[in-house]
Amino acid sequence: MKPDRPILLNPGPGTTSQAVKDAMMVDDICPRESAFGDVMMRITQDLETLTGQPDLYETALFAASGTGAVEAVFASAMTRGSKVLILTNGAYGFRMREIATRYGIPIETRFEYGQAVDPNVVDEALKVGRFTHVAMVHHETSTGMMNPFEAVCDAAHRHGATLVLDAMSSFGAYPFDVGAHPVDYLCASSNKCIQGMPGLAFVLFHRNRIDELSKGAAGLYFDIHAQWSGLKRNHQLRYTPPVQVCYAFEQALKETLAEGVPARWDRYRTNYGILREGMLGLGFRLFCAPHEESHILMAFHPDANLPRGFGHFHDHLLGRGITVYPGVIPETNTFRMGVIGDLHPDDMRRVIREVGTYLATVR
Ligand SMILES: *Cc1c(COP(=O)(O)O)cnc(C)c1O
Numbered sequence: 223m224k225p226d227r228p229i230l231l232n233p234g235p236g237t238t239s240q241a242v243k244d245a246m247m248v249d250d251i252c253p254r255e256s257a258f259g260d261v262m263m264r265i266t267q268d269l270e271t272l273t274g275q276p277d278l279y280e281t282a283l284f285a286a287s288g289t290g291a292v293e294a295v296f297a298s299a300m301t302r303g304s305k306v307l308i309l310t311n312g313a314y315g316f317r318m319r320e321i322a323t324r325y326g327i328p329i330e331t332r333f334e335y336g337q338a339v340d341p342n343v344v345d346e347a348l349k350v351g352r353f354t355h356v357a358m359v360h361h362e363t364s365t366g367m368m369n370p371f372e373a374v375c376d377a378a379h380r381h382g383a384t385l386v387l388d389a390m391s392s393f394g395a396y397p398f399d400v401g402a403h404p405v406d407y408l409c410a411s412s413n414k415c416i417q418g419m420p421g422l423a424f425v426l427f428h429r430n431r432i433d434e435l436s437k438g439a440a441g442l443y444f445d446i447h448a449q450w451s452g453l454k455r456n457h458q459l460r461y462t463p464p465v466q467v468c469y470a471f472e473q474a475l476k477e478t479l480a481e482g483v484p485a486r487w488d489r490y491r492t493n494y495g496i497l498r499e500g501m502l503g504l505g506f507r508l509f510c511a512p513h514e515e516s517h518i519l520m521a522f523h524p525d526a527n528l529p530r531g532f533g534h535f536h537d538h539l540l541g542r543g544i545t546v547y548p549g550v551i552p553e554t555n556t557f558r559m560g561v562i563g564d565l566h567p568d569d570m571r572r573v574i575r576e577v578g579t580y581l582a583t584v585r
Pocket residue numbers: 233234287288289290314359361362363388389390391411
């Protein structure tokens with residue numbers, strides 16, 4: 223590993239290993255050939271293995287950014303007589319609301335930006351609301367808050383509702399127990415905690431959803447049942463796959479399974495701890511309360527710590543090979559740092575050193 227390689231602290235596309243980058247340099251191949259079909263099949267198998275319950279889950283793959291996976295669930299599973307309870311405590315919850323609105327799906331929402339999700343509020347809503355689905359974000363990447371999907375999943379199932387989980391920025395690192403909490407739809411993408419290149423989105427769906435999905439989708443492209451059954455039948459996606467991204471994803475999955483989710487989770491938590499302690503030591507304040515922290519990404523209040531503004535801070539660090547990310551929290555001036563990617567404790571120490579040096583020059 224080059225000591226001065228770029229470090230990406232934006233929450234994906236993250237820092238990738240050299241082997242993942244190299245995997246894209248393949249001979250040209252038509253994706254309709256069986257050798258490429260084998261790549262696709264290995265990808266879906268590895269994704270199902272990553273759930274920990276490969277016998278319970280099926281995969282639909284799309285050439286898309288992660289939002290495509292979330293849209294695919296709304297377009298494929300909620301077309302008739304559905305009513306969805308959407309938990310909106312951050313930007314990605316609000317994105318779900320926007321998707322539902324575009325498809326004309328009846329919804330209600332609970333929670334406000336930055337507010338912690340209280341499973342009792344969800345339970346109360348489900349008692350009276352006749353909801354068919356609950357949709358929520360697991361790690362709310364806009365605030366760095368981890369939402370309690372386990373309790374919400376249990377509440378949804380108690381009331382006969384289906385749980386849709388945007389696990390975009392946690393799947394691959396967070397130790398999901400889908401045996402105990404069988405999420406019905408889990409959405410994620412190639413370029414976050416699985417540490418691949420951007421370009422593939424996927425929906426892992428519980429086998430008990432096949433019936434619901436077979437009733438037809440509102441979208442042509444984002445049809446989970448057609449995409450899944452087509453791949454099973456032909457070992458091909460219906461439309462052009464991002465060929466080189468698939469090779470990189472195959473490699474990234476291999477590395478994820480070799481490291482193992484528990485070890486990856488430990489590595490992220492260790493990185494997070496170093497970054498957190500260093501930044502707090504330099505005087506920054508966290509947006510989340512300690513029990514809400516994701517251990518994957520943190521949002522900071524810059525306060526008086528950045529007298530020349532976030533842009534100046536960002537540009538300086540970028541010149542030193544480190545990418546920090548602006549915030550999105552409305553009315554609040556935050557910036558974000560995540561540990562998604564092929565990052566290690568020495569990288570975190572390098573970041574803290576560089577931030578310290580920067581602050582000494584501007585304060
Ligand atoms: C990254 C992310 C998405 C998808 O964003 P894209 O830009 O479409 O890849 C969705 N939800 C969450 C929680 C995310 O972190």
